[in-house]
Amino acid sequence: xxxxxxTFRYDDHTPRMFFLATVFWAVAGMTLGVLAAALMFLPVxxxxxxxxxxxxxxxxTNAVIFAFCGxxxxxTVYHSMQRLLKVRTWSxxxxxxxFWGWQAIIIAGxxxxxxxxxxxxxxxxxxxxxxxxIVVVWLAFGANMAAMLKQRREAHIYAAIWxxxxxxxxxxxxxxxxxxxxxxxxxxxxSLYPGAKDALMQWWYGHxxxxxxxxxxxxxxxxxxxxxxxxxxxxxxxxxxLHFWSLVFIYIWAGPHHLHYTxxxxxxxxxxxxxxxxxxxxSWGGMVNGLFTLRGAWDKVRDDPVLKxxxxxxxxxxxxxxxxxxxxxxxxxxxxxxxxxxxGHVHAGTLGWNAFIAFAIxxxxxxxxxxxTLWSPKLATWHFWVGTIGLLMYQISMWVAGIxxxxxxxxxxxxxRLMYPDFIETVVQLVPMYWVRLGGGTLFLGGxxxxxxxxxKTIRSAPADYAVExxxxxxxxxxxxxxxxxxxxxxxxxxxxxxxxQGALSHxxxxxxxxxxxxxxxxxVLALSVGSLVEIVPMFAVEANVKPIASVQPxxxxxxxxxxIYLREGCYLCHSQMVxxxxxxxxxxxxxxxxxxxxxxxxxxxGSKRTGPDLHxxxxxxxxxxxxxxxxxxxxxxxxxxxxPFPHILKDDLDASxxxxxxxxxxxxxxxxxxxxxEQAAGxxxxxxxxIAANITLQxxxxxxxxxxxxxxxxxxxxxxxxxxxxxxxxxxxxxxxTK
Amino acid sequence: xxDTKDRMLDHDxxxxxxxxxxxxxWLMWMLYGAMIFSVVYVAWYALSFGDDDYGxxxxxxxxVEKAKVQKYMADHxxxxxxxxALLAGAVDPAVLEGAAARFAKTCSPCxxxxxxxxIGPNLTDDRWLWGGKTTDIFSxxxxxxxxxxxxxxxxxxxxDEIASLxxxxxxxxxxxxxxxxxxxxxxxxxxxxxxxxx
Numbered sequence: 013x014x015x016x017x018x019t020f021r022y023d024d025h026t027p028r029m030f031f032l033a034t035v036f037w038a039v040a041g042m043t044l045g046v047l048a049a050a051l052m053f054l055p056v057x058x059x060x061x062x063x064x065x066x067x068x069x070x071x072x073t074n075a076v077i078f079a080f081c082g083x084x085x086x087x088t089v090y091h092s093m094q095r096l097l098k099v100r101t102w103s104x105x106x107x108x109x110x111f112w113g114w115q116a117i118i119i120a121g122x123x124x125x126x127x128x129x130x131x132x133x134x135x136x137x138x139x140x141x142x143x144x145x146i147v148v149v150w151l152a153f154g155a156n157m158a159a160m161l162k163q164r165r166e167a168h169i170y171a172a173i174w175x176x177x178x179x180x181x182x183x184x185x186x187x188x189x190x191x192x193x194x195x196x197x198x199x200x201x202x203s204l205y206p207g208a209k210d211a212l213m214q215w216w217y218g219h220x221x222x223x224x225x226x227x228x229x230x231x232x233x234x235x236x237x238x239x240x241x242x243x244x245x246x247x248x249x250x251x252x253x254l255h256f257w258s259l260v261f262i263y264i265w266a267g268p269h270h271l272h273y274t275x276x277x278x279x280x281x282x283x284x285x286x287x288x289x290x291x292x293x294x295s296w297g298g299m300v301n302g303l304f305t306l307r308g309a310w311d312k313v314r315d316d317p318v319l320k321x322x323x324x325x326x327x328x329x330x331x332x333x334x335x336x337x338x339x340x341x342x343x344x345x346x347x348x349x350x351x352x353x354x355x356g357h358v359h360a361g362t363l364g365w366n367a368f369i370a371f372a373i374x375x376x377x378x379x380x381x382x383x384x385t386l387w388s389p390k391l392a393t394w395h396f397w398v399g400t401i402g403l404l405m406y407q408i409s410m411w412v413a414g415i416x417x418x419x420x421x422x423x424x425x426x427x428x429r430l431m432y433p434d435f436i437e438t439v440v441q442l443v444p445m446y447w448v449r450l451g452g453g454t455l456f457l458g459g460x461x462x463x464x465x466x467x468x469k470t471i472r473s474a475p476a477d478y479a480v481e482x483x484x485x486x487x488x489x490x491x492x493x494x495x496x497x498x499x500x501x502x503x504x505x506x507x508x509x510x511x512x513x514q515g516a517l518s519h520x521x522x523x524x525x526x527x528x529x530x531x532x533x534x535x536x537v538l539a540l541s542v543g544s545l546v547e548i549v550p551m552f553a554v555e556a557n558v559k560p561i562a563s564v565q566p567x568x569x570x571x572x573x574x575x576x577i578y579l580r581e582g583c584y585l586c587h588s589q590m591v592x593x594x595x596x597x598x599x600x601x602x603x604x605x606x607x608x609x610x611x612x613x614x615x616x617x618x619g620s621k622r623t624g625p626d627l628h629x630x631x632x633x634x635x636x637x638x639x640x641x642x643x644x645x646x647x648x649x650x651x652x653x654x655x656x657p658f659p660h661i662l663k664d665d666l667d668a669s670x671x672x673x674x675x676x677x678x679x680x681x682x683x684x685x686x687x688x689x690x691e692q693a694a695g696x697x698x699x700x701x702x703x704i705a706a707n708i709t710l711q712x713x714x715x716x717x718x719x720x721x722x723x724x725x726x727x728x729x730x731x732x733x734x735x736x737x738x739x740x741x742x743x744x745x746x747x748x749x750x751t752k
Numbered sequence: 753x754x755d756t757k758d759r760m761l762d763h764d765x766x767x768x769x770x771x772x773x774x775x776x777x778w779l780m781w782m783l784y785g786a787m788i789f790s791v792v793y794v795a796w797y798a799l800s801f802g803d804d805d806y807g808x809x810x811x812x813x814x815x816v817e818k819a820k821v822q823k824y825m826a827d828h829x830x831x832x833x834x835x836x837a838l839l840a841g842a843v844d845p846a847v848l849e850g851a852a853a854r855f856a857k858t859c860s861p862c863x864x865x866x867x868x869x870x871i872g873p874n875l876t877d878d879r880w881l882w883g884g885k886t887t888d889i890f891s892x893x894x895x896x897x898x899x900x901x902x903x904x905x906x907x908x909x910x911x912d913e914i915a916s917l918x919x920x921x922x923x924x925x926x927x928x929x930x931x932x933x934x935x936x937x938x939x940x941x942x943x944x945x946x947x948x949x950x
Contacts, residue, residue: 095766170765236768245769249761254775258783278806282797286790293783300779427828428821433908434857511774593806595813599907604810632901635871638861649861711870712931 016488018165021481022094023101028381029111030087031374035467037083037118038370041075042457048072049453051656052586052623053446055646058656062126065656066582070137071125076362077135077225079118084370085229086110086153089176091377092236093160096170098486102159106152113149117142129199132579133214133615135221136190140201143191150187154180161529165489168526171252175232177529178260178536182224185540190217194614196677197670204681207610208275208558211618212268212551216544219267226361228259230369231298234326239305241318241376247304250518255297260536262291265543269340272349273592274618275607277557280547281342287543288340295333302326317392321372324400328364335360347418350588350622352442356410363403363456371395371463378467383478387469391462399459405452413445422596430599435625440652561608564735566683567728569671569693570700574728576674577721578617581658588619589628589732602629603738612683624655631734636704637711639726661721662714668697700727833915835943838886841919843945851920854913862902867924869933872902876924877935884940890918 051057051065058064090101101107121138124130130137138146157180161169190213193201203210239246246252268276268284303326306313313319335357339348348354379386386392420438423431432438525532551557567575578584591597593604605628610616634642641648644662646655671693675685698718704726705718717723759772841847856865862872873881882892893914896904905914925942 092766098766166765168763168765170763170768172765236766239768245758245760245771247771248773248775249763249770250772251775251779252770273806282794286786286793290783290786290790292786293779296779296782297775300776304773424817426821426824428817428824429907429910510777510780514774515772593810595810595817598810604806634861637870651857712864 015490017485018488019483019485020100021483023090023104023107024381024481025479026101026104026107026111027087027091027377030083030090031377031381032467033083033111033115034080034087034370035374035464037075037079038367039457039460039464041072041080042367042453042460044068044072044075046450046453046457049446049450053443053654055654055657061660062128064581064658066585067126067128069585070130070134070582071122073135074121074125074137075118077221078121080370081225081229081366082114084233084373085179085225086114088233088236088373089153089157089229091381092172092233093157093176096166096173096236097160097164098166098484099160099163102156102163106156110149110152110156113145113152117145117149120145124199128580130579130582131191131193131201131203131615132582132584132617133190133203133210133217134585134620135218136187136214139199140191140193140195141199143187143193146187147184150180150184154184165486167489168523169529169532170235170526171246171249171256172232172235174256174526174532174536175228175235177533178256178540179224179229179232181533181536182220182228182260182264182540185544186217186220186224189544190214194677194680196673200670200674202674202677202681203615205614205616206682207613207616208277208607209551210614210616211271211274211276211610212280212548214616215270216264216267216547219270220264222358222361223259223263223266226366227263227295230329230366231256231259233369233373234298234302234322237373237376238302238322238326241316241322241372242306242309242312244305244307244309247301247307250514251297251301253518253522254514255294255301257539258294258297259291261539261542262287262294263543264540265547266291266340268547269345270620271618272340272342272345273594274590275605275610277551277607280551280557283547285340285342285345288337292334292337295336296330299326299330299333302329317389317396318372318376320393320396321368321375324396325365325368325372328360328368328403332357332361332365346592346594347422348414350620351414351418352410352445353414353418354621356407356414359403359406359410363399363406367456367460368399371399371459374463374467378470381478382471382474384470384474387466387473391466395459395462395466398455398462402452402455402457402459405448405455407452409445409448409452413442413449416445417442421600422594424596430596433600435600436650436652439623439654443654558607558611560611561606561736563737564609564611566612566678566685566689567731568696568700569668569675569689570697570704570724570727571731572674572678572728573666573668573671573697574721574724574726575617577661577725578728579615581656583627584617584619586619586621586623586655587625587627588622589626590618591626591628591733597626601626602733603736605733606736609733609735612678614678614681614683627729627732629733629738631730631732635711636708636726636730637713639729640708640713640717640722643722643725661725662717664721665719666697666701666721666724668694671697697724832887833890833911833918835886836946838890838915838918839922839943840946841916842922843947844919847916847919848923851913851916854909854917855920858905858909859917864929864931864933866927866929867921868929868931872900873936874933875921876927876929876932878925878939878942879935879937880940881937884938884942886918886922886943889921890914893917 048065048069051063051068090107094100117138121142124139124142125137129139131139157176161173192204194204195201205213235246235252265287266284268280269288270284272281272285274281303323306319306323309319313323338344339353339357375386375392417438420432420441425431525535589605591601591604598604638649640662642650643658645657645659646653672690675690675693679685679690701718701723704723705716708717708723709715757773761770761772763770855867859867862870863875864870867875869875878884880888882888882897893909894904894906896902896906898904909917922942922945
């Protein structure tokens with residue numbers, strides 16, 4: 013039987029576009045990161061309402077995750093899938109729509125965040141119309157992937173593609189699951205989920221954004237580009253199967269480790285911890301397969317900047333996936349959570365793993381896609397060293413800052429007093445480390461600029477006909493023949509049981525599965541569903557998980573408007589609203605937070621970082637006038653404060669025009685506002701604002717603030733944590749200090 | 753390891769070949785170890801915290817720590833400052849300087865920059881809600897007035913710092929700051945300062 017040959021050309025235009033976008037957004041996203049690192053501890057730089065840490069930080073995270081890493085994922089999927097499946101991009105029109113649609117979402121997202129339009133959930137801040145746009149573009153991407161798989165000329169799909177498929181599925185599920193919200197205007201909406209349930213959904217999403225945007229697609233890339241660049245075979249096919257399925261199954265459970273000792277039920281956090289521990293070995297499976305693939309190529313590492321980036325990138329993946337499970341252990345997390353340690357950990361992954369893998373691939377692929385050679389391998393080597401030093405400075409400074417602050421928060425005097433009762437004492441201690449981090453980040457950005465120069469010069473040296481792709485001839489896939497069950501090809505000489513079981517699973521079952529893409533996809537969906545359902549369903553179905561508290565009432569209309577200012581300014585990025593059940597926290601803040609207190613919170617605002625103190629028991633702690641002065645100039649009430657000043661909130665008029673729509677949307681989400689509540693909302697706003705403004709005047713503050721945003725914000729802050737009765741505990745031993 | 757000899761598979765994915773090596777045994781044991789630990793942990797966890805409540809953990813911790821603190825306080829009693837010492841501080845510039853900084857940081861948000869009274873009472877007049885003797889003021893600061901919103905500062909401030917604040921407050925008696933809050937509470941004649949000063 014003669015084999016029929018197909019002739020076609022690869023589409024390298026689409027990958028070229030996405031790779032260039034990757035380079036652009038890498039520099040843009042890292043520049044925003046350096047800016048955020050400076051805005052965070054240098055209040056004087058926060059000079060305009062739109063130029064504050066709270067606005068810039070979400071733009072930074074969205075830019076590096078979804079713009080830089082997102083474009084790299086699309087670039088490598090289009091580039092490597094065509095080659096691994098021996099097909100051309102199915103639809104150039106869809107690919108073009110995918111490319112420009114994604115860039116448009118990024119730019120629209122950046123500007124909407126800059127102007128304060130946000131859903132106030134970390135890494136899911138984009139407003140609801142953009143959430144829908146993401147789904148549309150994602151479907152275009154998926155359609156192209158699916159059609160290419162359908163038209164493939166290779167019987168088996170290779171490991172890289174398993175990872176791409178799982179990533180596509182998981183991101184679709186997570187994005188839609190977490191982004192459901194009730195709109196109240198063209199750009200505004202409230203999360204559908206309340207309080208503790210919203211927290212679970214958010215970190216199910218948040219942790220798996222790390223898993224399925226920053227991990228599995230990059231492992232897919234590693235499986236294609238690392239053996240290509242090193243010209244070595246993959247170390248272990250069996251290991252690739254094992255760690256792929258275990259990652260997909262286990263990762264999805266781990267989210268609740270972001271919520272240890274919060275008002276999330278302890279059983280869910282326990283599952284999060286245990287599955288995080290089980291995640292360690294499968295993650296290291298990826299590292300082992302990457303590093304062991306380089307056996308026999310170590311001499312090349314010395315000379316080749318591409319392999320240097322790969323080696324450090326894969327090693328950092330191993331470092332971060334050891335640190336992650338460790339930080340998921342409850343007792344470690346009790347120290348590390350809300351501190352800079354978490355920030356250091358995330359950047360070990362993003363700078364060390366994602367960015368270094370990206371740099372490796374870019375230095376390897378750009379000359380090939382433009383049919384030329386890299387302009388300066390020497391400059392690339394410089395980039396490697398500058399980047400590595402920047403990375404180490406970043407990491408070490410954040411370790412030191414995080415552990416220092418965590419220990420200071422919990423330090424007690426032997427007489428039972430907190431050693432550092434003023435939160436600010438624990439902040440000023442960290443400022444030198446913030447300078448080191450700023451320096452490290454700047455070096456890392458400097459490295460990325462070297463990349464831009466090298467890419468620019470390389471592309472300039474491309475031949476005029478670089479865009480003309482050669483014809484490829486491959487045999488057409490004959491289904492009957494190729495689809496026969498797989499067989500072990502070489503005699504099995506290793507006879508121990510363990511090896512034979514692995515062999516039977518990989519060569520028998522899995523090898524066959526690799527030809528049945530639909531079945532593989534279904535199995536991946538099942539693997540992703542188990543952990544999701546086991547955690548989410550009981551949380552929503554079993555009332556005992558969120559014990560109701562009768563005294564907890566919905567916010568008043570003015571407080572709701574104040575909360576929207578809190579969301580808009582990104583207060584949750586530096587302040588938690590979650591007092592953990594630790595003596596060190598109940599001493600400092602007050603009664604620990606209960607799930608029942610957050611049932612009307614859409615979205616939840618528990619936060620993940622305490623650059624400033626926890627705010628859940630803030631209500632009633634300070635007089636209204638204290639808040640006025642504090643917002644105008646935080647250092648006037650707290651010497652040494654690094655908080656962003658918000659003087660414009662004292663001047664800007666309060667916009668109450670959407671209050672009825674906002675309350676209506678919250679009612680749909682489950683907050684029991686009555687018709688009367690909504691009808692009387694405008695009047696209530698005026699009344700409560702007038703009372704607070706009068707109180708401020710009485711406390712010798714500025715007059716006539718009743719129409720300004722500040723009164724709404726104060727109304728909200730004074731309400732925080734006051735729906736339950738709690739008192740500062742009185743300790744007999746200490747009272748003995750007194751005279752009576 | 754005997755079973756990690758590189759045997760090449762006949763797969764080929766765009767020129768990428770794969771070995772048929774086994775997953776390293778140590779890696780597998782990391783996975784099995786984590787699984788075994790998880791099962792044991794769940795069993796232990798289910799048995800030791802009946803109602804799955806962090807509050808139980810916290811109150812246990814509080815009982816233990818409270819006992820420790822009580823023992824420490826019994827062994828290291830803090831001498832109650834005498835009225836003489838508190839009054840002596842009120843004319844000692846070194847004491848007053850430190851106390852003024854602490855007052856600005858901790859007390860002024862409620863009592864005003866010049867102790868004239870804001871949300872809390874005026875501290876410069878001769879009316880006192882909780883006793884006007886220096887030792888009374890010391891006791892009020894230590895225990896606070898939780899019902900009125902004043903925290904028990906004995907939990908946050910060192911005793912000598914509280915003593916210096918009392919001295920500082922005494923030194924402000926009759927200072928008549930601008931915008932003073934109307935008097936509240938019962939009249940009390942200020943105790944005389946050393947050296948006959950007022």
